[in-house]
Amino acid sequence: xxxxxxxxxxxxxxxxxxxxxxxxxxxxxxxxxxxxxxxxxxxxxxxxxxxxxxxxxxxxxxxxxxxxxxxxxxxxxxxxxxxxxxxxxxxxxxxxxxxxxxxxxxxxxxxxxxxxxxxxxxxxxxxxxxxxxxxxxxxxxxxxxxxxxxxxxxxxxxxxxxxxxxxxxxxxxxxxxxxxxxxxxxxxxxxxxxxxxxxxxxxxxxxxxxxxxxxxxxxxxxxxxxxxxxxxxxxxxxxxxxxx
Amino acid sequence: xxxxxxxxxxxxxxxxxxxxxxxxxxxxxxxxxxxxxxxxxxxxxxxxxxxxxxxxxxxxxxxxxxxxxxxxxxxxxxxxxxxxxxxxxxxxxxxxxxxxxxxxxxxxxxxxxxxxxxxxxxxxxxxxxxxxxxxxxxxxxxxxxxxxxxxxxxxxxxxxxxxxxxxxxxxxxxxxxxxxxxxxxxxxxxxxxxxxxxxxxxxxxxxxxxxxxxxxxxxxxxxxxxxxxxxxxxxxxxxxxxxx
DNA sequence: ATATTTAATTGACATTTATCAATAAATATT
DNA sequence: AATATTTATTGATAAATGTCAATTAAATAT
Numbered sequence: 001x002x003x004x005x006x007x008x009x010x011x012x013x014x015x016x017x018x019x020x021x022x023x024x025x026x027x028x029x030x031x032x033x034x035x036x037x038x039x040x041x042x043x044x045x046x047x048x049x050x051x052x053x054x055x056x057x058x059x060x061x062x063x064x065x066x067x068x069x070x071x072x073x074x075x076x077x078x079x080x081x082x083x084x085x086x087x088x089x090x091x092x093x094x095x096x097x098x099x100x101x102x103x104x105x106x107x108x109x110x111x112x113x114x115x116x117x118x119x120x121x122x123x124x125x126x127x128x129x130x131x132x133x134x135x136x137x138x139x140x141x142x143x144x145x146x147x148x149x150x151x152x153x154x155x156x157x158x159x160x161x162x163x164x165x166x167x168x169x170x171x172x173x174x175x176x177x178x179x180x181x182x183x184x185x186x187x188x189x190x191x192x193x194x195x196x197x198x199x200x201x202x203x204x205x206x207x208x209x210x211x212x213x214x215x216x217x218x219x220x221x222x223x224x225x226x227x228x229x230x231x232x233x234x235x236x237x238x239x240x241x242x243x244x
Numbered sequence: 245x246x247x248x249x250x251x252x253x254x255x256x257x258x259x260x261x262x263x264x265x266x267x268x269x270x271x272x273x274x275x276x277x278x279x280x281x282x283x284x285x286x287x288x289x290x291x292x293x294x295x296x297x298x299x300x301x302x303x304x305x306x307x308x309x310x311x312x313x314x315x316x317x318x319x320x321x322x323x324x325x326x327x328x329x330x331x332x333x334x335x336x337x338x339x340x341x342x343x344x345x346x347x348x349x350x351x352x353x354x355x356x357x358x359x360x361x362x363x364x365x366x367x368x369x370x371x372x373x374x375x376x377x378x379x380x381x382x383x384x385x386x387x388x389x390x391x392x393x394x395x396x397x398x399x400x401x402x403x404x405x406x407x408x409x410x411x412x413x414x415x416x417x418x419x420x421x422x423x424x425x426x427x428x429x430x431x432x433x434x435x436x437x438x439x440x441x442x443x444x445x446x447x448x449x450x451x452x453x454x455x456x457x458x459x460x461x462x463x464x465x466x467x468x469x470x471x472x473x474x475x476x477x478x479x480x481x482x483x484x485x486x487x488x
Numbered sequence: 489a490t491a492t493t494t495a496a497t498t499g500a501c502a503t504t505t506a507t508c509a510a511t512a513a514a515t516a517t518t
Numbered sequence: 519a520a521t522a523t524t525t526a527t528t529g530a531t532a533a534a535t536g537t538c539a540a541t542t543a544a545a546t547a548t
Binding site for chain 2: 243
Binding site: 411412448449451452470 | 533534535536537543544
């Protein structure tokens, strides 16, 4: 965690609602915090610090005690399951304006994976104890968090099915489509990720990923240069994804 | 669903608390319902029906609308992700006395997998609308459900890692240990599951599963006959599981 | 009891995927 | 700019896994 700097301190002033990652505008994708009263919001924000991370830095480390949740204000992060033998699996890419629930675990538990910065990141940490206190008082907030938890669960399920039931081409297609449609939302898109990371998202070695990518290129489905991928025939990629 | 019979109707009488699957004793493993007041409990139980299923019957079907949760009173069920191409993956075995949250999805959604009876099953269905109403009123209940959801999420994560990061022997070892320690809690144990189902739990074909089982037998790690498995050297199986 | 179906097992083989090694390209460092 | 270091790519090969077909055993129906 060396290198992380405290960028700004967010106090109890009403203004901060618009500036920090708790505002609708920022962590708004989950619109969870919109259900809190101003008082509740301030309670949660009290002592909150916004932290800056540089690419590659670890934000949360697997197996450390879970005392805070993280809320990404801007930047891109990866959620990695670290294997004792070094086989990493990237479970998810986190975008700006999203709250990350530490893998479904809310209270008094250990983190089940590592979160690391891909780009420059501003994020803040939410004390789980404070969150817990609010949950007991505000059931609408609790329900919303439950829904969010369920959404994450279903995404994980989808990942599980994709990775276990498909051969490599299907998994590579899934990764390429996921990056285009869910993360970068552009075509062509620049990926900040290394080929190793793309392979870790697809559950294979980097060599296999590269070979698969090359086949797609040769078949005219995509065009890729070093850090750019353009999807030329999305429908065919979707077919490949479906057929496994 | 033909063949399912209504075994008994659980009314509003106080006695039913001890007999139906909502009581601490029955769905007690999640102790979730213990947080409801008697009135709330009755509200949830109103019109509840206890249904009997026979082995092989479908209890919940993937892609159908999610209107009820199911609570298994006794018996064994499997949670299956059905793939369009027929590659099924068994995500979980559900034991007696457990509540099943339909894969993390609580409200107005479709079921993301099928639940089918392995043995004879008594279970009851809980109206999600009623559940939702209670959640808004009883935040302790909501939090408990959130915790339950998180537990399920972490189990799914563990399954995901096991299936994607391990070779066949590690996956087979996981399945055998899971059945012994989490499901049947006996050694040797009788498994009601077919070899195809064991393979579906391990993410491989039945032929591969059988071959792997045979290797374990030849190495003296297990002893198995048609419907029985005895784990002889659990520590070595654990090693195999760890090493992938 | 016999016939019929279903599940389990085995073997041969093809396909998929990983591993290892070598090289090339890009990036960082001096 | 030159060197070192990391990342990307390619090829050859081995290992892992799936597929298909045949056989046996068991379960169920007749």
